[in-house]
Amino acid sequence: MGENRGTREHVGRHLRDNKRLPHHPQPHPGVLGCHPPVPPLSGADSAGWLPGEAARHDGQHGGRSHGAERAAAGGGSGCAQRGPAAGACRRAGGGRGGLEPAGSPRRGAVLRRAGAAVKRHNLTKMWFMKIIDEREKNLDDRAYRNIQELEKYAENTQSALLYLTLEMLGVRDVHADHAASHIGKAQGIVTCLRATPYHCTRQKVFLPMDVCMLHGVSQEDFIRGKQEKNVRDVIYDIASQAHIHLEHARSFSKKVPVKAYPAFFCTVALDDYLCNVRKVDFNIFHPSLQRKSTLLPLHLYIRSWKKTY
Structure with a gap:
């Protein structure tokens, strides 16, 4: 528990300003404070804790299996x-x-x-199939039960698209696949956050239920657009998980072929949203979050010029 608390506080230093707002409480233990808590990412590999990943990890890496899976996929x-x-x-x-x-x-x-x-x-046929199958499972429009379920959806949709993009770029590298896995999860989580105000206008909330229950927040609170601190705590916890995935994907960027970087430039928009939601103290309904960022093209150019993601 002490390790989880330290990890959460470390993430908070990245996501928040150095001076935490006085009315905003200290985060709960655990990366997301879920029950059971989501273990923090550690080392160069997340295969030991990311849910539903055992079947797709190749050895000690989080990327695709380039052996049996690809042979079976056709x-x-x-x-x-x-x-x-x-x-x-x-x-x-x-x-x-x-x-x-x-x-x-x-x-x-x-x-x-x-x-x-x-x-x-x-x-690879398998990545198309994963996208179709996962979207079919979500036709009932129900909320995610926990953060792991949201990550699984993101892995089978957003990450799968990144795997296909890497194949189109001619990149078949386990480190690139590992980065794509984490970036795809971050993109799925951020997309869920960004879409929440829109969904709330249609009386729907898809945020992980376990995180909402942890902070005593109901779906009705989001539908009514409440901005109390416990509502912002839910957004903080979920945004923290997206930030962790981005940081982990960058932790081994030197091992990723430069040829793969164009597939990962979506991180520019993800960073922009996470930065903006932090500036408004995780008030997901703040009007500034619904406006387009005029600096995105410039940031994208800088990322491309520096050859980073």
Whole structure:
């Protein structure tokens, strides 16, 4: 517990200003204060604690398995739409086999382009399948039970897209895959946070329930747009987890091929949002968070010039 508390305070120093606001309480023990607490990332590998990852870790790394998984995956297929759009896609003949390299492309401009990309870059079918399967599981529009469930969704959607992007860049490296895994999780978590004000206007909340329960916050509190400190504590805990994933992905950036960096420039937008939400003391409903950042292109250029992510 002492180790978790120290990790949480370390994250707080990154996410908050040096002087914590006087009315904002000290964070609870644990990285997220979940029950059970989410262990902090340590060392060069998270394979020991990240949920649902045992099947996809290769040795001691968090990246894809380049052996049995790729051999079993074969060519590519899939349609990454959800809800009615997904059903329409399949009714049009563009189901899970719509991206198979063999044969003529199915109907639909998206599937034709995707099929051509699969054939040209020899993309892995498994990543398309993971995106489809995970989105199908979320058609019921229910809240995530815990942070692990949110991370699993992000891994099978956002990280899977990054794996495909790496393949299109010609990068097949275990360190790049490991970074993509953590960046994808961070992107999924930040996307969930950014979408919360929009979802609340439609009487829906998808934030992890265990974190909300920890701080005594109900879905109704978010729907009503409350800004009490316990509501901000929920956002702080979830944002902290996204920050941890980004920092861990950067901890071994020197081992990642420079050729893979363009796939990871999405971290510019993630950093921008986490920085802005910290400035407003984790008030997710603050109007400034809904405005576009005019400096994003400049930050992206600087990241590209420095060859960092």
